[in-house]
Amino acid sequence: MNLDYFQLIDRIVEFNLEARTIVVEAQVPQAHTIFEGHFPGFPIMPGVLLTEAMAQSSGWLLLGVTRFERMPFLAMVKEAKMRGFVSPGQLLTIEAKVEHEGSGFAVTSAKARVGTELKCSADLTFRQIPFPDPSLRVHMDAMASKIGFPLQAMTP
Amino acid sequence: MSSTFDQIATIIAETCDIPRDTITPESHAIDDLGIDSLDFLDIAFAIDKAFGIKMPLEKWTQEVNDGKATTEQYFVLKNLAARIDELVAAKSAGA
Numbered sequence: 001m002n003l004d005y006f007q008l009i010d011r012i013v014e015f016n017l018e019a020r021t022i023v024v025e026a027q028v029p030q031a032h033t034i035f036e037g038h039f040p041g042f043p044i045m046p047g048v049l050l051t052e053a054m055a056q057s058s059g060w061l062l063l064g065v066t067r068f069e070r071m072p073f074l075a076m077v078k079e080a081k082m083r084g085f086v087s088p089g090q091l092l093t094i095e096a097k098v099e100h101e102g103s104g105f106a107v108t109s110a111k112a113r114v115g116t117e118l119k120c121s122a123d124l125t126f127r128q129i130p131f132p133d134p135s136l137r138v139h140m141d142a143m144a145s146k147i148g149f150p151l152q153a154m155t156p
Numbered sequence: 157m158s159s160t161f162d163q164i165a166t167i168i169a170e171t172c173d174i175p176r177d178t179i180t181p182e183s184h185a186i187d188d189l190g191i192d193s194l195d196f197l198d199i200a201f202a203i204d205k206a207f208g209i210k211m212p213l214e215k216w217t218q219e220v221n222d223g224k225a226t227t228e229q230y231f232v233l234k235n236l237a238a239r240i241d242e243l244v245a246a247k248s249a250g251a
Contacts, residue, residue, distance in 0.1 A: 075194060102204055103213040105197050125197055 001026050001053075003034060008053040012148050013093070015064050020098035022061035024147075026053050026112075030089040045086040050120045051077060054110035057094040058124050060149060062106050063140065065098060066128060071136060072106065076125035084119045086112075092119070104128055160207075160237040167202045168233075171195065181234035186227060209243040 001008050014023040028045055035043030055074045062072040086092065096110040106128055111121045131137040144151065158166075161181050168185070169176040172195050185191045191199065200211050219225035229235055 075197060100201055100204060101210070102197070102200055103210055103215070104217075105200070105213075107201055125201070127197070 009056050015150050022096050024057045024094050026092040028090050043088050047082040054122050058096040058108035061096045070128040071131050072126035072128050075127045078123040080122040082120050086119050090114045171198045183233050185231040
């Protein structure tokens with residue numbers, strides 16, 4: 001997790017194009033200024049960042065489903081539930097599933113766990129549009145390589 | 157079984173918190189009911205699921221932007237219901 005750059009996903013564990021599912025890992029840093037304020041004496045990951053981690057997991061899933069032809073942008077968060085505290089140094093395992101593929105939008109459901117314990121879940125809606133700038137596509141390709149996105153899994 | 161219009165009206169009422177009795181077949185989703193693009197995503201999701209279709213929103217939007225269609229053709233609810241019936245029929249024919 002690189003919180004300063006808002007890159008919350010470290011590694012793609014599994015991507016299943018047919019099932020429209022993804023599993024990723026996100027290592028919460030042991031120390032960060034965020035934890036100094038949230039909260040003094042009781043550092044925990046903010047719910048908005050957990051929601052963002054679920055959104056980024058879903059985003060990688062949708063990028064794979066559209067074969068990197070469309071960039072997903074978060075549009076709606078529903079049923080976001082923070083079910084337990086996530087502490088510095090914990091490893092999040094996040095699963096996301098495509099619930100619906102619409103015309104120019106998609107809906108996913110996502111869950112994050114530490115070990116077997118469910119920590120949060122949400123239903124997320126994304127707008128999907130062609131990459132608005134070529135440099136963004138280049139960046140996403142580089143990030144895909146960095147986090148181990150299995151590009152070969154998208155080959156028909 | 158309720159009509160396509162009735163089903164759409166119920167979806168819109170529940171999704172956008174609009175009183176059901178103010179939604180008529182002549183209502184324009186955008187101009188009369190004030191539904192914005194984000195709420196319409198929610199409505200499209202509910203309609204797609206309810207009717208087992210994929211409304212071609214991008215195609216419709218493109219047609220409107222290109223001047224090949226008017227918003228009334230797709231967003232006046234009686235017309236939207238007709239488009240949905242066509243999509244359902246096309247899906248049944250192709251199944």
